[in-house]
Amino acid sequence: MIKNFAVIFDMDGVIVDSNPFHKIAIRQFCSQHGYELSEQQLREKIYGRTNKDWLTNLFGTLDERQLQAYADEKEALFRDLYKEDIVPLKGLRDFLDLLDHHQIPRAIATSAPRTNVDFTLSKTGLKKYFPVILDDTFVSRGKPDPEIYIKTAAALGIPNRQCIVLEDSISGVEAGKSAGSKVVGISTTHTAAELSNTDCVIINFEGLDPFFLISLIQQ
Numbered sequence: 222m223i224k225n226f227a228v229i230f231d232m233d234g235v236i237v238d239s240n241p242f243h244k245i246a247i248r249q250f251c252s253q254h255g256y257e258l259s260e261q262q263l264r265e266k267i268y269g270r271t272n273k274d275w276l277t278n279l280f281g282t283l284d285e286r287q288l289q290a291y292a293d294e295k296e297a298l299f300r301d302l303y304k305e306d307i308v309p310l311k312g313l314r315d316f317l318d319l320l321d322h323h324q325i326p327r328a329i330a331t332s333a334p335r336t337n338v339d340f341t342l343s344k345t346g347l348k349k350y351f352p353v354i355l356d357d358t359f360v361s362r363g364k365p366d367p368e369i370y371i372k373t374a375a376a377l378g379i380p381n382r383q384c385i386v387l388e389d390s391i392s393g394v395e396a397g398k399s400a401g402s403k404v405v406g407i408s409t410t411h412t413a414a415e416l417s418n419t420d421c422v423i424i425n426f427e428g429l430d431p432f433f434l435i436s437l438i439q440q
Contacts, residue, residue: 226435227379228320229370229402230351232331234389234409237307237341239299244268246299250291251279271332271363272296292334300340307344310409312427317350319431328353330373330386332363353377365395370402385434394419403437 233239247267251258256279258267267275272292277283283291320327328351331338335356342348353376360368374381386397389410397404398418405423406416413422420437423429 225379225383226438227326227328227374227377227384228431228434229328229330229373229377229384229386229397231386231388231390231393232329232333232338232341235387235407236309236313236329236347237345238310238409239303239307239341240389240410242303242306243299246295246302247275249302250295250298254279271357272334274363293336296334296337300337304340304344307341309345309347310407311425312429313425314347316426316429316431317347321350323431325431326353326377326379327351328355328373328377330355330369332357332360332369334358363392364390365392365399367396367400370397370400374400374402383438385437388419391415403434405434405437 230236233243244263247263251267266278270278272295273288276288276291280291317327329338333356335358338354338356342351353373355369355373355376359372362368370384370386371381374384377384381401384402386393386400386402386404387407388394388397388404389407391411394404394406394416395418403420405421406413406419408416408422408424416422
């Protein structure tokens with residue numbers, strides 16, 4: 222057993238390469254509601270934000286009931302689009318088995334709703350690997366605020382400085398760093414150059430060794 226070390230996973234873009242399907246779902250949702258947005262507008266106003274943030278960017282002020290209804294509509298569209306294609310990122314299952322073998326604590330820290338977490342873990346068969354899960358209901362401030370990673374480390378009982386965060390997004394990297402953790406970037410959503418603020422960048426989990434992650438903390 223390796224003591225006092227934990228691995229925290231973002232979900233979209235890390236456990237599964239789902240962001241291309243989120244983008245399709247958002248485009249379809251916007252179109253269905255009369256918004257034909259350019260790629261630049263989508264990047265500036267929509268992509269990479271929590272549902273609350275991008276929906277209010279699109280529609281303006283919304284009451285909680287309408288906000289939730291729109292969010293549920295978009296996420297149901299996403300799950301329907303993705304259900305036949307969802308697979309774990311390459312090498313992830315073997316990496317999780319290694320973490321399990323060494324009894325290394327692990328968690329999911331995501332801005333996604335619980336319905337998407339359950340959908341992802343059920344479809345990939347990975348639920349048994351993640352005893353600790355924090356979804357969008359656990360935080361009031363989305364990434365790049367470090368709240369999600371601070372609370373996840375606390376739930377694991379491991380200091381943030383002894384946690385490795387696995388992230389694909391620029392805002393997620395900033396959140397992990399601000400929480401005081403080392404961050405490994407996964408280049409599903411951004412290029413290695415765009416993830417240069419991380420402690421290292423990988424393309425997937427093939428061949429990833431937990432002892433390499435420990436070495437990052439010891440640097």
